[in-house]
Amino acid sequence: MTTAIILLSTLLLDPLAPDLCADVYLDADNKPITDANGTAVSRFCAQTGADAPVWDDDVCCTFGAVGAQCTGAPPDSACAAGKRLYCEFGELLADYSVVCYQPLPETCASGCTGVTIMAPDYIQEEALCCYNGDCYELSIPVEENCPGELSWCWWGYMKEDGTVDCYD
Incomplete structure (x- = not known):
């Protein structure tokens, strides 16, 4: 006791x-x-x-x-x-x-939009907000809701339009 x-x-x-x-x-x-x-x-x-x-x-x-x-x-x-x-x-x-x-869940687990044989030279790993078929870099500090899904990209490349392609 x-x-x-x-x-x-x-x-x-x-x-x-x-x-x-x-x-x-x-x-x-x-x-x-x-x-x-x-x-x-x-x-x-x-x-x-x-x-x-x-x-x-x-x-x-x-x-x-x-x-x-x-x-x-x-x-x-x-x-x-x-x-x-x-x-x-x-x-x-x-x-x-x-x-x-x-x-965070892997971006490529649900399919990557940027499938290519050779990835571009400037690649970075980053958290993304993906919705409507596009992914965007998650900016820190976070100031607004992500209308889609937060995910992690090991091989991301930001294009001129601000979207990010994630490579396998």
């Missing part, structure tokens, strides 16, 4: 850390900015493809003009600096910082 009380009090006194990626862009009415499927864009997690590496642990984050700077959280103590937050997807970088990710 004593063990159960100690375990229960530990759980009640040590709540789960808030999810870093749950902090999303909001519109003027303080409602999440979303795509047509209700997917919101995280303010502090980097967008990436669906196969994001799993971190599944807490991080210690400080916040500044460039976003969140995070490090791995100590297992049984408070953060020396910053706020303790949960990160489901992420990875440890060479400088010992942790980047947390928001996975």
Whole structure:
């Protein structure tokens, strides 16, 4: 019985850390900015493809003009600096910082409009908003809803008209 009380009090006194990626862009009415499927864009997690590496642990984050700077959280103590937050997807970088990710569905999973044998020289990976058969670069900070679907393109090329072709 004593063990159960100690375990229960530990759980009640040590709540789960808030999810870093749950902090999303909001519109003027303080409602999440979303795509047509209700997917919101995280303010502090980097967008990436669906196969994001799993971190599944807490991080210690400080916040500044460039976003969140995070490090791995100590297992049984408070953060020396910053706020303790949960990160489901992420990875440890060479400088010992942790980047947390928001996975998005792959643009090419539902078919790419820019199918070609040889991709152009200027290729970049980026989050896209796709609707009516066209895809557009998701600009950060996000200021308006995406009328279609948010997705991730590993091989994107922006054309002169502002649309983006995504290559397999």
